[in-house]
Amino acid sequence: MTLSARGATPLPDTWLSKEGTAVLEVTLAARDSLIVPTLAVSPGAKGPAHVFVRRDADDFERVAVTEVAQLNGRSAITPTKSGAIATGDVVRVG
Structure with a gap:
């Protein structure tokens, strides 16, 4: 098994x-957003x-x-118009 982090050298x-201590930095990517399949989002x-x-x-x-x-x-995602999409709404994929 090889342990590594993005951009880091693999651990030996x-x-x-x-035994040891690991320090992780966690970043919140989105707050107050809805989660949909990426394939449902059209640029x-x-x-x-x-x-x-x-x-x-x-x-x-x-x-x-x-x-x-x-x-x-x-x-x-967040809608550009408040209330245009809500939790539980069905989105089309593809």
Whole structure:
């Protein structure tokens, strides 16, 4: 097993099974955002990014959003218009 951090030199195998202290710096990437699949977010060519939100069985509305952060295939978004998308809304992927 090799332990490493982004941009760091891998730790030597001789450190395995040894006791020690690790210091981690954790950064909050997004606050007060909604999480959607990254594939649901379409970048805006001449404006904000957007997602398509289901309003009726076959009807989707384009909602302008700001993509705040991405991690592991998920994006944190905030709508540019307050209340345009909410927790539990269905978004179209792809």
